[in-house]
Amino acid sequence: MTVYDLFKSEGFRASDSLIVAAFQVAAQSQKSDYERVIQRARTFYDSMKAxxxxxxxxxxxIFVTMLAITDLDVTASTMRIEKIYDFLKNEFWTKNSVQTLAQLLVLGKSDDAGVDRVLVLRVAFRSEKIKMDKAYTLPILGILALLPVDTNSLIREIDSVQTFLRNQKGFGTFSVTQQELLMFATSMVVSDFADKIKDDMVRAALSTSITSIMIAQQTAMIAMLATTTAAVSSSVSS
Known part of the structure; x- marks a missing residue:
């Protein structure tokens, strides 16, 4: 069986995210560990679902799979995710994004100072009129909080990159939303600073996390477009 099929045999549903998850297992695990890792991913998932x-x-x-690939204890990590979620849930309105943010911080082995830094970064970016605490960019704050780079440098670099991208062909306001632009800019900045992270797993996780966030956004946009199209078609035919 392929890694993808092993995931499906454990009850995971077919999706773009599952393809990325399967790739992560194939790329970062020994073949003899595939089943064990996927079973751990299922346990992480079920614990969060509960x-x-x-x-x-x-x-x-993708995130439960990345957690499963590590040597993190499932019970302790799930409790840590829940603790971070409880701490941050009243700070941000998008609860699903808060859960993703909590997963990222646990994956990055963040301590309480790292969690606090998320709030510091939120305020710092907003002071520069950069809104990183929206639905799809909120988890990115977790990625930035894990980087061993000072806040001013992060803001300066991201602001510079997003300004540059906005002036490039294909990145105008009618083609790319502000949240998408921030994700593109952040992915480039994270890539530049990734070498400062000593933990190989955390470094890989940051890159994959941005991919996951982008997939989630595109999936949501496609679903919204499909719903809108169906509504328009229904209105026209009635």
Whole structure:
């Protein structure tokens, strides 16, 4: 069986996120460990689903898989995710994004100071009129909080890159939303600073996390477009 098929045999549903999750297992695990890692991913997923039934879905597949690849204890890590979630849930309105943010911080082995830094970064970016605390960019704050780079440098670099990108062909306001632009800019900045992270797993996780966030956004946009198209078609035919 392929890694993808092994995931499906454990009850994971077919999705773009599952493809990325399968790739992560194939790329970062020994073949003899595939089943064990996927079973751990299922345990992580079920633990989160039990606590947040409506927030946990296919968009969590990549993160539970990355958690499963590590040597993190499932029970302790799930409790840590929940603790961070409880701490941050009243700070941000998008609860699904808060859960993703909590997963990222645990994956990055963040301590309480790292969690606090998320709030510091939120305020710092907003002071420069950069809104990183929206639905799809909120988890990115977690990625930035894990970087061993000072806040001013992060803001300066991201602001510079997004300004540069906005002036490039194909990145105008009618083609790329502000959240998408921030994700592109952040991915470039994270890539530049990634070498400062000594932990190989954390470094790989940051890169994959941005991919996951982008997939989640594109999936949501496609679903919204499909719903809108169906509504228009229904209106026209009635």
């Amino acid at each position: 606590k947040h039934f409506f927030y946990t879905g296919a968009d969590d597949y």
